[in-house]
Amino acid sequence: MQLAKKDFTESLIQLTILLSLVGVRVDIDSYLTGVYPPLAEINLGPSSAYTQTPFHILRDTLDGYGVHPKCPELDSFFASRRLLDEVRTLGSPRFPTQLSAWLVHQVSSTGPSTSNSPDTNPGLENTENEAGGTNDPLSVRGQTNTELVQGPCVAGAFPSEDEVKVKEEEEAVPLTQLAHSSTLEQENLLEGIPSLSEPALHDVPPATDIDWNNLLSVTDLNDFDTLIAERLSELDSDINSAISQDVSLHDAMVTNSGSFGPAPAAAESRTANQQQRSLLQLESTNSSLSDSLPGMAVGLAALPFASVCNLTGNMTSQSALGDCLDEAVFDQINQLGLESLGTIDNHLNFLECLDSQAFEDLDSDSGLSLESSYGCPASPGSSEMSSSSSYYEEEGGATGYSSELDSKPPKGIMDHSTLWPSVDPGESVWHNHSYSSSPLLTKPSLRLPCKTEEPEEDSGLQLDERELSRDELRARAMCIPFSVLQIVNMPVEEFMEVLDSHSFTPEQVTLLRDIRRRGKNKLAAQNCRKRKLDAITGLQEEVDRLQAQRDRLLREKRLTAKTMGAVAHQFKQLSRDILSRLRDASGRPLNPERFTLQCGANGRVVVQPIRQPAVTTSSGKKTDKRKKEKKQ
DNA sequence: TAGAATTGTCATAGT
DNA sequence: TAACTATGACAATTC
Numbered sequence: 060m061q062l063a064k065k066d067f068t069e070s071l072i073q074l075t076i077l078l079s080l081v082g083v084r085v086d087i088d089s090y091l092t093g094v095y096p097p098l099a100e101i102n103l104g105p106s107s108a109y110t111q112t113p114f115h116i117l118r119d120t121l122d123g124y125g126v127h128p129k130c131p132e133l134d135s136f137f138a139s140r141r142l143l144d145e146v147r148t149l150g151s152p153r154f155p156t157q158l159s160a161w162l163v164h165q166v167s168s169t170g171p172s173t174s175n176s177p178d179t180n181p182g183l184e185n186t187e188n189e190a191g192g193t194n195d196p197l198s199v200r201g202q203t204n205t206e207l208v209q210g211p212c213v214a215g216a217f218p219s220e221d222e223v224k225v226k227e228e229e230e231a232v233p234l235t236q237l238a239h240s241s242t243l244e245q246e247n248l249l250e251g252i253p254s255l256s257e258p259a260l261h262d263v264p265p266a267t268d269i270d271w272n273n274l275l276s277v278t279d280l281n282d283f284d285t286l287i288a289e290r291l292s293e294l295d296s297d298i299n300s301a302i303s304q305d306v307s308l309h310d311a312m313v314t315n316s317g318s319f320g321p322a323p324a325a326a327e328s329r330t331a332n333q334q335q336r337s338l339l340q341l342e343s344t345n346s347s348l349s350d351s352l353p354g355m356a357v358g359l360a361a362l363p364f365a366s367v368c369n370l371t372g373n374m375t376s377q378s379a380l381g382d383c384l385d386e387a388v389f390d391q392i393n394q395l396g397l398e399s400l401g402t403i404d405n406h407l408n409f410l411e412c413l414d415s416q417a418f419e420d421l422d423s424d425s426g427l428s429l430e431s432s433y434g435c436p437a438s439p440g441s442s443e444m445s446s447s448s449s450y451y452e453e454e455g456g457a458t459g460y461s462s463e464l465d466s467k468p469p470k471g472i473m474d475h476s477t478l479w480p481s482v483d484p485g486e487s488v489w490h491n492h493s494y495s496s497s498p499l500l501t502k503p504s505l506r507l508p509c510k511t512e513e514p515e516e517d518s519g520l521q522l523d524e525r526e527l528s529r530d531e532l533r534a535r536a537m538c539i540p541f542s543v544l545q546i547v548n549m550p551v552e553e554f555m556e557v558l559d560s561h562s563f564t565p566e567q568v569t570l571l572r573d574i575r576r577r578g579k580n581k582l583a584a585q586n587c588r589k590r591k592l593d594a595i596t597g598l599q600e601e602v603d604r605l606q607a608q609r610d611r612l613l614r615e616k617r618l619t620a621k622t623m624g625a626v627a628h629q630f631k632q633l634s635r636d637i638l639s640r641l642r643d644a645s646g647r648p649l650n651p652e653r654f655t656l657q658c659g660a661n662g663r664v665v666v667q668p669i670r671q672p673a674v675t676t677s678s679g680k681k682t683d684k685r686k687k688e689k690k691q
Numbered sequence: 692t693a694g695a696a697t698t699g700t701c702a703t704a705g706t
Numbered sequence: 707t708a709a710c711t712a713t714g715a716c717a718a719t720t721c
Binding site for chain 2: 584
């Protein structure tokens with residue numbers, strides 16, 4: 060059942076495309092409105108144009124609609140929507156349909172062919188020179204606009220010997236090629252670009268970004284061409300076959316037929332003439348543009364650049380960055396047209412902003428600070444330590460920290476279990492790490508420890524006495540009936556009560572306060588050091604993570620830059636080919652060096668003259684004159 | 692024996 | 707104001 064539906068769907072698409080070729084628009088909205096869901100099953104079959112490549116899946120899931128990427132309904136919806144868009148693009152008017160098919164053949168052609176390239180075609184060169192001889196694009200513009208509307212005037216510029224065959228063999232056109240247009244285009248490009256991008260991950264010199272900055276910052280078309288050529292010269296030769304830089308319409312059709320299997324040469328020429336005829340049928344969608352716009356307004360309408368842009372969807376689908384580029388940057392390239400390719404540097408700046416912003420976000424989002432570690436459950440926070448009720452529990456561990464009787468703390472990062480073991484405070488010794496006690500202090504004497512005496516009298520100490528801390532020994536010497544732990548850990552109220560109730564001497568009170576102060580400060584020092592180590596460790600981990608993320612983003616950036624270069628180059632080639640086939644009022648082809656295509660958001664393609672540098676120089680002269688006038 | 696690591700202590704600022 | 711905490715600095719000790 061699914062197979063039958065699939066076949067029916069493909070047949071419907073082919074029929075729609077066929078009807079579109081003859082100028083009949085087929086609206087299949089009702090087919091996709093949910094009443095009939097069979098398009099959802101297109102993805103299930105291998106014969107579907109869209110299921111043969113996973114690009115739509117990747118793109119659709121990256122469209123950012125908040126639906127789970129694996130949702131089958133979502134995938135089906137977007138596949139259906141894409142099919143609808145494709146059919147609409149092919150449906151009306153006639154020229155986009157023809158142009159779409161031509162793009163398919165051109166892109167899918169294998170092997171470069173320069174026979175009819177604009178640069179090598181002497182006829183075009185002559186006409187270009189003639190057109191360029193006027194040095195007035197406006198004159199050409201006005202004539203061309205009218206010419207394009209009339210159409211038949213242009214027909215003479217194309218060979219028409221195969222036009223009759225076109226009508227006869229139109230039914231034999233491999234319509235599936237049209238249905239596969241964007242898919243094949245993506246496949247071919249993606250077969251080439253990954254081979255280009257893969258070495259970018261490993262072999263790209265460090266100056267790649269700089270070169271690409273230069274590339275994208277070039278506003279002059281010639282410079283852009285040069286940089287593009289330089290860039291592509293470094294790329295794998297497969298890009299030549301994938302993009303078919305210098306393939307003319309006819310050659311593209313020939314090579315394309317070979318790519319799709321054996322086809323008669325007549326069919327190739329027929330298809331070529333079909334494209335030519337479609338070009339002759341250009342309709343001016345806005346005749347007033349010749350007056351209002353500095354260029355010709357040609358209703359090319361809906362160049363399938365979306366399919367070109369789609370190729371980047373898979374390339375960059377692994378990240379949101381690629382998605383943004385695919386959806387925004389490339390669409391803007393499409394809209395701005397070839398003349399505005401210099402603004403790609405803005406997009407590169409966008410990339411830079413993404414990088415920097417990502418880094419800044421990461422910095423700000425790290426949430427790691429010296430303060431944050433305080434709240435870490437692994438480390439006792441200051442609030443915990445400040446609580447008097449928790450002192451016995453907390454500082455009981457602190458006794459273990461200094462309990463060199465049991466075990467030595469490991470070197471390096473302090474072990475938390477070592478720092479905070481649950482040791483009975485009453486049984487543990489406070490510490491004897493730093494100071495060995497004097498035997499004199501074991502006596503009930505008020506003499507302070509003299510460090511110079513310690514080495515001489517260590518031999519007379521008992522083992523347990525040597526393990527006593529200095530304060531412990533002082534307490535013993537002062538006959539204080541409390542251990543250091545008790546003194547330190549008891550609440551302040553209790554400590555005050557002890558001081559009041561035991562009628563201590565002032566020296567004893569001072570010692571008790573000092574013991575308590577030193578003990579608490581020791582714990583504080585331990586906590587402080589542990590927090591510092593935690594902070595350092597956390598920062599180091601954060602640095603490692605950010606460095607890894609930075610490397611990943613840089614790789615994605617380089618990959619995206621290469622993709623953008625490939626797309627820009629293809630856009631330029633397509634524009635050149637299209638312009639070379641357009642005619643002005645006198646039947647002369649447009650000079651691709653002087654005109655450019657701009658694709659509007661509504662799918663309309665407008666031919667506009669390229670701004671000559673002379674304009675800038677004249678403005679510069681004006682400014683110079685103004686400066687001179689000001690000086691005078 | 693020099694040097695690093697550990698630890699206690701002091702001083703001080705802040706709470 | 708006292709108690710407490712946090713932390714830098716210093717010194718003693720250990721390895």
